[in-house]
Amino acid sequence: MNFDLFSKNLLEDDRVLLRPLEVTDAECLMDISLHEPETWEFSLVKADGQANLEKYIQLAVKAKETQKEFPYIVYDKQSGKYAGSTRFYDINFEFKTLQLGYTWYGKHFRGTGLNKHCKYLLLRFAFETLGMERVEFRADANNQRSIAAMKRIGCTVEGILRSHMPTHTPAIRRDSIILSILKDEWFEKVKMNLEKQL
Template sequence: MKFDFKEKYILENEYVKLQPLENTDFDNLLEYSENEPEIWEFNSGGANGKENLKKYIANAIKNRESEKEYPFIVFDKKSGKFVGSTRFYGIFLEMKIIEIGYTWYGKKYQGSGINKNCKYLMLEFAFDKLEMERVAFAANSKNEKSLNAMKSIGCVVEGVLRNCSTDAKGERIDSTRLSIIKTEWNENVKNNLKKQTENFTNR
């Protein structure tokens, strides 16, 4: 399967639905932008506040149009609400490498199983449809919650890039790099993550 940035990819199961982020999604995400500032503390370029949310969505769509990224908005089928966003980026199709990141959810939906379902759908799409060989991840090294979530789905820590970015306050941060490779996905990560998503109904 060839990745097409113009295609409207819908990734979904019985619990969550990922659809392309659009300008019209501003109102769907505004409550998290205005009321949950702690979501954005670990990295720069967050969507805290109305103006930053507008910039965030516009930049994400611009990067899709320039074929750099493919952003999604996340819909929780149980609550009937849009609850966050995630995307493919660092897309190197010839090398069969893709990255998943810019992931965030409203506080109420963190740790609920939504992230595991989203990651399963995205990894399945990357490995089984796009035939990627490597899917990479990264997080602020101080963001233990995010790093633990990545490890729980099967990511392997590869190392730390020192002083490589900034947080919301403009302070320099270290970034921890992680990945899953195709052999790991096929041998155990896919089945293990699938089992974890089955606990979603217990939230």
């Protein structure tokens, strides 16, 4: 399996375009970064404010260059605006697994159906082009909005990793919820159910 498959495949439908995130994309996402700090309430890597956003993107692009992650910028065709970002990470071609996360959208794009289009394109690519056997999702166990969104697209809850990661408050550690979709589940039900929601 070749990492170049990521760059060679543009993910797009009539609603959304996912293209590789570049350092110059900070300008495209700056409005969300400057005016919507609540977007990163549960995130361990914040992109609020110009300096944080630029650092966030630089780290994501560096991880892409070292073939550890593949980040995308999300363009909403309906509004003609950039909506946020998402990425594949912990990519393991040998085990045929990866994680899908670091997903965030500006407040005007939440609840509009944009996320379902993004997840459909990403999951179809992971299972049907990359040949993955498992796509995993993780979130702060208190992030009910994110957990509900993952369940709606067909994820199965696997459990909670207790006191799993530090947060921005040194005395507080987060519990992480683990969800996943398996290849068989994608082809048997998740793909069809998600297509009905698009």
